[in-house]
Amino acid sequence: MARQTRIRTKTQDGHTEILVLVNHPMETGQRVDPKTKEKVPAHFIQKMAFTLNGKEVAVADLGVAVSKDPLVGVKLKGAKAGDKVKVTWSDNKGESNSADAVV
Amino acid sequence: MTHLHRRTFLKGTLGATTLALAASAGLLKPERVLAAEWSKPAFEAKSINDALKALFGASQATASGSIKIKAPIQAENGAVVPIAVSAALPNVQGLAVFVEKNAQPLVASVALTGAEGYFSARMKMGQTSDVHVVCRAGGKLYSAKQTIKVTVGGCGG
Amino acid sequence: MKKILMLLAVLGLMGGVATSASAGPAEDLKQFRDFFKKKFPTVKFDEFANGLYALPGFEEYRASWNTYNEFPPYEFGLANGKKLWDTPFKNGKTFASCFKNGGKNTAQHYPYWDEKSQKVRTAEMDLMDCAKKNGAEPSFLKADLNKDTKARVQLAELTGYFYSLSKGQRISIDLSKPGAVKAYEAGKKFWWGRRGQLNFACANCHVDLAGKNFGGGQPLSAGLGHTTAWPAQRLDWNRIETIHFRYMTCNKQVRAKPLKHGADAYTNLQLYETYMSSGLPLTAPAMRN
Numbered sequence: 001m002a003r004q005t006r007i008r009t010k011t012q013d014g015h016t017e018i019l020v021l022v023n024h025p026m027e028t029g030q031r032v033d034p035k036t037k038e039k040v041p042a043h044f045i046q047k048m049a050f051t052l053n054g055k056e057v058a059v060a061d062l063g064v065a066v067s068k069d070p071l072v073g074v075k076l077k078g079a080k081a082g083d084k085v086k087v088t089w090s091d092n093k094g095e096s097n098s099a100d101a102v103v
Numbered sequence: 104m105t106h107l108h109r110r111t112f113l114k115g116t117l118g119a120t121t122l123a124l125a126a127s128a129g130l131l132k133p134e135r136v137l138a139a140e141w142s143k144p145a146f147e148a149k150s151i152n153d154a155l156k157a158l159f160g161a162s163q164a165t166a167s168g169s170i171k172i173k174a175p176i177q178a179e180n181g182a183v184v185p186i187a188v189s190a191a192l193p194n195v196q197g198l199a200v201f202v203e204k205n206a207q208p209l210v211a212s213v214a215l216t217g218a219e220g221y222f223s224a225r226m227k228m229g230q231t232s233d234v235h236v237v238c239r240a241g242g243k244l245y246s247a248k249q250t251i252k253v254t255v256g257g258c259g260g
Numbered sequence: 261m262k263k264i265l266m267l268l269a270v271l272g273l274m275g276g277v278a279t280s281a282s283a284g285p286a287e288d289l290k291q292f293r294d295f296f297k298k299k300f301p302t303v304k305f306d307e308f309a310n311g312l313y314a315l316p317g318f319e320e321y322r323a324s325w326n327t328y329n330e331f332p333p334y335e336f337g338l339a340n341g342k343k344l345w346d347t348p349f350k351n352g353k354t355f356a357s358c359f360k361n362g363g364k365n366t367a368q369h370y371p372y373w374d375e376k377s378q379k380v381r382t383a384e385m386d387l388m389d390c391a392k393k394n395g396a397e398p399s400f401l402k403a404d405l406n407k408d409t410k411a412r413v414q415l416a417e418l419t420g421y422f423y424s425l426s427k428g429q430r431i432s433i434d435l436s437k438p439g440a441v442k443a444y445e446a447g448k449k450f451w452w453g454r455r456g457q458l459n460f461a462c463a464n465c466h467v468d469l470a471g472k473n474f475g476g477g478q479p480l481s482a483g484l485g486h487t488t489a490w491p492a493q494r495l496d497w498n499r500i501e502t503i504h505f506r507y508m509t510c511n512k513q514v515r516a517k518p519l520k521h522g523a524d525a526y527t528n529l530q531l532y533e534t535y536m537s538s539g540l541p542l543t544a545p546a547m548r549n
Contacts, residue, residue: 004336015219023336025498028227046141050218057217063146065202065210065227067183068498069333073223074213075189177476179321179549182496185328254477 002097007087009079009103016079016103018050020087021071028064048089050074079103146209151201151235154209158199161244164237167192170247172236178228181253187223188247192240195220199239204232228253285435285444285535292536296484300471308485309540311548315471318479325547334420334493334545337413337500341421344414349394355418358390367426368542369433371531373440380443380527383419384502405521406508409499412521416502420491420545429542431488433535440531447532450525451483456516462529479549487534489546500545503530 004023009016022045029042042064050058058074066072079085081103088098145157155162173187188198198220199212210226220238228234228251235248296308300315307314313322345355345363356362371382391398398418403411435441451462462483470482490503504526508518519525 004339006331006335008331010330017221017223018218019223019331021331021333021335023333023498052217055217058213058215060211060213060222061141061146062211062224063207063209065205065207067225067227069336071223071225071331071333072211073187073221074215075219075221076217077219175320175324177320179324179479180477180495185324252476254475 005099007099164244164246167245190220190238194241197239309488312481341417368429423544447528456514458514
């Protein structure tokens with residue numbers, strides 16, 4: 001089942017913040033599993049693309065230093081109520097998911 | 104897939120038939136579209152300069168007071184340090200965040216093609232370090248930095 | 261406050277178990293509250309429900325916490341808990357059928373003294389019994405909760421959802437039965453007793469040193485308000501956890517051997533701690549440092 005992905009928008013003074021929260025472990029590849037004593041392989045979101053009404057407005061590249069359950073935010077100017085925002089992410093293991101919201 | 108193709112697909116300017124063909128050929132899978140261009144050399148670079156060269160092709164950045172960093176002076180927990188950066192510069196193209204003392208300093212970079220000069224995230228820091236933000240605007244690089252204190256160890260458990 | 265200081269002095273001298281000179285739980289509660297009121301005069305009573313984020317000197321952490329709460333990761337665990345709560349058993353019933361008022365506005369009375377079984381019962385125990393009674397077999401029924409994180413987290417998420425149905429309700433624990441007072445006294449003894457290589461009592465850190473921040477990443481919360489957020493998600497965890505799990509990890513931190521998840525000693529401790537937070541509003545599940 002795809003990892004839970006939530007998107008929220010917050011508009012203040014004509015600027016709309018798009019916040020995305022993903023249920024993702026963001027493993028660095030350096031952590032040792034206490035049970036197996038082996039390093040847990042790196043597993044992290046690499047790309048997060050944001051679109052406004054279908055048009056790409058930002059693409060974030062993330063690395064292993066982004067915290068687990070990543071919360072990422074971008075801002076738009078002049079977005080109107082009813083505008084559609086969407087985020088799509090993909091990770092280094094080929095997992096992906098998306099979420100959308102209406103401003 | 105070339106840069107141009109990726110943009111065109113995302114903009115949806117291709118006709119329905121072409122899109123259908125592309126979809127059945129697996130070309131529209133998120134991982135195909137998004138897997139292009141994640142820069143391994145930038146994220147694995149061991150210095151900020153090397154990461155900048157890999158990201159932007161240059162490493163000389165001018166300090167700018169127009170880049171604001173909102174981050175704690177004392178991190179409550181080094182595993183989850185909140186940071187929000189905003190760049191009030193004309194023609195902002197991208198932002199990148201670096202933790203100088205991390206083994207691989209580049210935390211994240213964002214290419215802005217419509218969104219404002221703003222980016223927020225939570226990041227991992229291994230120890231007290233300067234956090235650098237570099238903004239690419241109008242083809243030039245600008246930077247700002249802030250020290251964030253991190254305690255290692257403690258009452259975590 | 262004098263009595264608590266005396267108690268601490270006794271601990272220091274004898275390095276052993278605190279003996280109570282108080283008249284009972286109600287008197288203990290008054291002393292506990294008075295101590296923290298005097299130690300943190302600017303903090304309103306209800307604010308103690310927010311843990312260390314309410315204490316002076318942690319304003320920057322409070323600001324981050326407020327931002328965190330706008331979009332908190334524990335929402336994921338809560339959603340999982342809700343799903344489990346809402347999914348009917350094979351017989352068509354749901355978890356709500358096992359609880360007063362369908363489980364709503366009832367968590368403020370947990371843990372409670374069960375006269376019939378002469379034991380303290382936690383929400384986790386009632387939820388497990390509910391599943392058993394209805395022929396359900398969630399992972400946490402048979403798993404070793406000390407080792408099986410996935411099963412324990414599933415229980416924590418369900419318990420967290422149960423508590424969320426009583427968010428804002430003020431803690432009210434019934435200690436009217438003699439058995440309840442006995443269990444309370446056992447929990448109190450644990451709280452004030454030194455343990456581990458570091459020889460710390462819960463009280464040393466969470467009464468004595470409450471509000472201190474050793475090095476920035478080691479803030480100590482006050483005992484008042486300890487339980488209101490539990491089951492909770494700590495800042496650098498990626499999951500909701502049970503309060504017994506926190507007791508286990510805390511014991512390890514003072515280099516004491518942790519007890520088993522569900523141990524009577526932990527249940528009694530939970531009863532004592534929760535009673536000491538009487539009157540505070542529930543915030544569970546919440547983020548704590």
